[in-house]
Amino acid sequence: MAFSIDLDRPLDEVEPVLRARLADEGFGVLTEIDVQATLRAKLGVEVPRKRILGACNPRLAHAALSAEPDIAVLLPCNVVLSQLPEDRTRVQFLDAGAAMEVVGNPDLGPIGREASERMHRVAGRLREEIR
Template identity: 50%
Template sequence: MHATGYALTRDVDAPFSEVVERIRAALADEGFGVLTLIDVQSTLKEKLDAELEPYVILGACNPHLARRGLELEPDLGVLLPCNVVVRAGNGTTHVAAMEPMAALALADNADLEPLAREARERVARAVAQA
């Protein structure tokens, strides 16, 4: 796994559809449900007639973590859900998840740090299992 300033990423040597199912299952194991699935490839084809490799954005949410965060920072919903990208390209499947520490740091509320750390641990484990 690799971390950037805003994402936790991993390349997986498996077919795109398999990786989508694996990350969904791994997120579920960590208490996240997938609230939304945006098929970017299909949307860009429909709207712009643009060709793109398979690419989806999963909007994942752990309700327990979300509730705790919203209690500390009511406007935190602008940073929810935690987006997870799965995309095909260059013969591999790439998984990238929002870095919770970076996202929650935007709130500038030190009370969110333990929550951000827990979210990061859970997201990192899910990405590692994809």
């Protein structure tokens, strides 16, 4: 339901490049959750840095919602940045194609595949740019 890449750069260096590559593929970031700050504020606990970005491609979202209004529960596509030891970062991407399959509407197949292909291109370009 997801795929990931690990990069040899800290989260703060990866995030702006990730946002730019998402934009290249037509995705805007609608939501941002700073998991570390939220858990610190709400529970007083310390966890490693983690940010959840809710990425949306408006054209694909509209097509999916037109085919299946209840697909909204799976939107937007989450992209998660996690700080790893030694200033490394893991980026996880929702596999929209796999996620949409669970709905059982065949009209969503091409939309999910396109979203997944776009996210895979984002991951590939990110891997090329950040070594």
